Amino acid sequence: MQFALLVYESPEAFAARNSDGTDPYTGAWRAYHKALVESGAYLAGDPLEVPETETTVRLKEGRRRVQDGPFADTKEQLGGFIIMDLPSIDAALDWAARCPAAALGAVEVRPLAPESKRRITG
Amino acid sequence: MNGSGQEGIHREIERVARESYGRLVAYLSSHTRDVASAEDALSNALVAALTTWPRDGVPQNPEAWLLTTARHSLIDVVRHQQVAAASEPTLLLLREEPKEATLSAEFPDERLKLLFVCAHPAIDPAMHTPLMLQSVLGLDAVRIAHAFLVSPTTMGQRLVRAKTKIRDGGIQFEVPQERELPQRLDAVLEAIYAAFGIGWDEMAGVDQRGQDLAEEAIWLGRVLLQLLPREAEVRGLVALMLHCEARRPTRRGPDGRYIPLLEQDSQQWSLPLIEEAERHLAEAASRGRNGRFQLEAAIQSVHAERARSGRTEWAAIKLFYEQLISISPTLGTRTGYAAAVGAASGPEAGMAVLDGIDLDDVSNYQPYWAVRAHLLKRLGKASEAAHAFDRAIGLAEDPAVRRFLLQRRG
Numbered sequence A: 001m002q003f004a005l006l007v008y009e010s011p012e013a014f015a016a017r018n019s020d021g022t023d024p025y026t027g028a029w030r031a032y033h034k035a036l037v038e039s040g041a042y043l044a045g046d047p048l049e050v051p052e053t054e055t056t057v058r059l060k061e062g063r064r065r066v067q068d069g070p071f072a073d074t075k076e077q078l079g080g081f082i083i084m085d086l087p088s089i090d091a092a093l094d095w096a097a098r099c100p101a102a103a104l105g106a107v108e109v110r111p112l113a114p115e116s117k118r119r120i121t122g
Numbered sequence B: 001m002n003g004s005g006q007e008g009i010h011r012e013i014e015r016v017a018r019e020s021y022g023r024l025v026a027y028l029s030s031h032t033r034d035v036a037s038a039e040d041a042l043s044n045a046l047v048a049a050l051t052t053w054p055r056d057g058v059p060q061n062p063e064a065w066l067l068t069t070a071r072h073s074l075i076d077v078v079r080h081q082q083v084a085a086a087s088e089p090t091l092l093l094l095r096e097e098p099k100e101a102t103l104s105a106e107f108p109d110e111r112l113k114l115l116f117v118c119a120h121p122a123i124d125p126a127m128h129t130p131l132m133l134q135s136v137l138g139l140d141a142v143r144i145a146h147a148f149l150v151s152p153t154t155m156g157q158r159l160v161r162a163k164t165k166i167r168d169g170g171i172q173f174e175v176p177q178e179r180e181l182p183q184r185l186d187a188v189l190e191a192i193y194a195a196f197g198i199g200w201d202e203m204a205g206v207d208q209r210g211q212d213l214a215e216e217a218i219w220l221g222r223v224l225l226q227l228l229p230r231e232a233e234v235r236g237l238v239a240l241m242l243h244c245e246a247r248r249p250t251r252r253g254p255d256g257r258y259i260p261l262l263e264q265d266s267q268q269w270s271l272p273l274i275e276e277a278e279r280h281l282a283e284a285a286s287r288g289r290n291g292r293f294q295l296e297a298a299i300q301s302v303h304a305e306r307a308r309s310g311r312t313e314w315a316a317i318k319l320f321y322e323q324l325i326s327i328s329p330t331l332g333t334r335t336g337y338a339a340a341v342g343a344a345s346g347p348e349a350g351m352a353v354l355d356g357i358d359l360d361d362v363s364n365y366q367p368y369w370a371v372r373a374h375l376l377k378r379l380g381k382a383s384e385a386a387h388a389f390d391r392a393i394g395l396a397e398d399p400a401v402r403r404f405l406l407q408r409r410g
Helices: A011-018 A024-039 A089-098 A114-121 B003-032 B035-056 B062-080 B084-096 B098-103 B111-118 B125-135 B141-148 B152-168 B181-203 B208-227 B232-246 B271-285 B292-309 B314-327 B331-345 B347-355 B366-378 B382-395 B399-409
Strands: A002-009 A042-047 A055-060 A063-068 A077-085 A106-111
Touching: A002 A089, A011 A024, A011 A077, A024 A042, A024 A089, A024 B382, A024 B399, A077 A089, A089 A106, B003 B035, B003 B062, B003 B111, B003 B125, B035 B062, B035 B125, B035 B152, B111 B125, B111 B181, B111 B208, B125 B141, B125 B152, B125 B181, B125 B208, B141 B152, B141 B181, B181 B208, B181 B232, B208 B232, B232 B271, B232 B292, B271 B292, B292 B314, B314 B331, B331 B347, B331 B366, B347 B366, B366 B382, B366 B399, B382 B399
Parallel strands: none
Antiparallel strands: A002 A077, A002 A106, A042 A077, A055 A063
8 A cells, every 4th residue: 555655844844954964854864764765665755845946826717826935824844755655554654753854843644546546547 | 619619529520530430431331341331421420420519519439429320321321322122131231230339339340351351352452452541541532542643533433343342242241261361361461561662662751641651551550460469470560660660760861862771870760669660570479470571570670770789780681581582582572682692792692683583574673773783883883883773763753762873873
């Protein structure tokens, strides 16, 4: 069963990206990634650029509404995602709890929806 | 009634609820096997107490009052389920002995049966601990879910399913026969230790919920000891939990920093708890039947000895681990043994023990990588150590442990 971990990070966590890489947060991520890959459950994942780089687009009455910045104005912003293949939701929750962002922000766990994908891709 | 008097009564209700919950649920469900209905009935009785007691005063025997009220409510609950045929025997049972409960403060303590029901082999082992926490201690599903890292809805559903199985699945409310007692008792002990382990390993120091759960587990252990005073392993489990509890304040620095056992200030350990643990362990040993929890407690007892002697007898710890492996060769035991061998006979010997463990079994097991990293570092194998540290850091859930390992990794 495949799960997505959606990683929500605090401003401090985003700020750590500008460090020289020796800070504990980056160090924890490096170790977490290694443990993920070596467990065999890791399928894909990537960090996203900082929220300030985001642009939100909506179509209202046929016209483009383009907004600078993220849709939701909350403290924690989506900072990246990880896709994993795991036997159960419990295993996914374990990995979410180990994620360095869980202590500073939040990690959302959602199963992927292969049935919905098949309906679209045929 | 003024505000503070009201508050006093609310505290009294809370106290009675806390002390009597398990006894009342156990007694109410022992005839009907319907734990969920017993809990509902007891909640109704507690709500009734909240309105009646401030008006009429706290009854002379609050527990008997709750039992009588809950029993009436239970009759209503069962009636409302509208499964008349199936419920008829239950109603008969409930009507049979109303006088006894109304008149007498004494009613049989059925908590032991309830504990055995909660840890019945027909029930999903993962639910043994949550069921005990709810039905014997009265913890709500939200708190239990929090501790077990699942959503409250999921935990609520699982608890309901388990209780339905108890009611409809033919699980008997009884203490197992002498012959099957040891095996069934193991499941009860495991479930209590699991609650303590969650409170201890993963959450303690990170937030309050871990400490609460560890305290609830010790409470459950004491209840069990009260009910089965002659079982050596029950004493072993209580001794083990008390030894660990004695060190709680020294596990973190004032800044929240993680402090490993060997670097803790042993003078700060709680002597009364250590002494109580030692008494239980001695009493257990006098029964001449060794077991897993007594051995684990004995290992902790050697560590506790450092408070007196200033040193750790690793040879003794290694010996206890050898006995432990012969009866319980779990991943945790084997990893602990490797650490003890490493300390007693040098890092090469410790590594040899670790290398005997199948790598497939440890891809998600954090302590293995932490011990491995430590031994490799002592052997001066820097790059291999760094790799093991990374695995240990990546698998750690407690941010303080993560920081500690990051520092050690260098």
